[in-house]
Amino acid sequence: MEEVGMTDPYAGQPGPGAPYPGGPQPGPGVPARQPKRRINARLIVGLVLLVLLIVFSAENTRSVRMRLIGPEVHAPLFLALLIAALVGVLIGLVVRRRRRSKA
Numbered sequence: 001m002e003e004v005g006m007t008d009p010y011a012g013q014p015g016p017g018a019p020y021p022g023g024p025q026p027g028p029g030v031p032a033r034q035p036k037r038r039i040n041a042r043l044i045v046g047l048v049l050l051v052l053l054i055v056f057s058a059e060n061t062r063s064v065r066m067r068l069i070g071p072e073v074h075a076p077l078f079l080a081l082l083i084a085a086l087v088g089v090l091i092g093l094v095v096r097r098r099r100r101s102k103a
Contacts, residue, residue, distance in 0.1 A: 060078040067073070 057076075057078040060081070061076050063074050064077050064080055065072055065074055066080050
């Protein structure tokens, strides 16, 4: 039984979990629903790798001498290993790109 003069402000609006496409659109003053963000495997792997990188960096702070071309430099061990890893990744990307262009 409906009282006179009373209106439902949510009449015609989709219920929880109902999508807007094909259904009623939100009216003025009604915020649009944001899709829920799901945690996926890439995010979990990325977070684990980030934690491992932080632990690795904290454990390898001893200073080492480096010399490639030019003057000798003193830097933390983790920095030397990180630079070596980045150079390896760049070489791998160049090799992969050259193989793809030949195929």
